[in-house]
Amino acid sequence: MTCPRCEGLMVEERLEDLRDDTGQIFFHAWHCIACGEILDPVILSNRQQNPKPIRHGNRNLLVYN
Numbered sequence: 554m555t556c557p558r559c560e561g562l563m564v565e566e567r568l569e570d571l572r573d574d575t576g577q578i579f580f581h582a583w584h585c586i587a588c589g590e591i592l593d594p595v596i597l598s599n600r601q602q603n604p605k606p607i608r609h610g611n612r613n614l615l616v617y618n
C-alpha cells in the first residue's frame with residue numbers, strides 16, 4: 554500500500570487502543586514508514602465518505618477590524 558500523503562511504503566501493523574469503547578483493544582492499521590501516517594478502517598471509511606476537507610464551512614468566526 555502507498556501512503557496518500559508522501560507516497561511512501563505503508564506496512565500493516567497491529568495497534569492497541571485503550572480508549573476504544575467497543576471493547577476491541579487491538580486493531581490492524583496501515584503505518585507509513587516514511588512520514589508516520591496511520592490509516593485504520595475508521596479513518597479510511599471517513600475519508601471515503603468525506604474525501605475533501607470542508608473549506609468555507611460552517612465555522613462561526615467573527616472578524617474584528
Ligand SMILES: [Zn+2]
Nearest residue numbers: 556559585588
Ligand atoms: Zn507517508
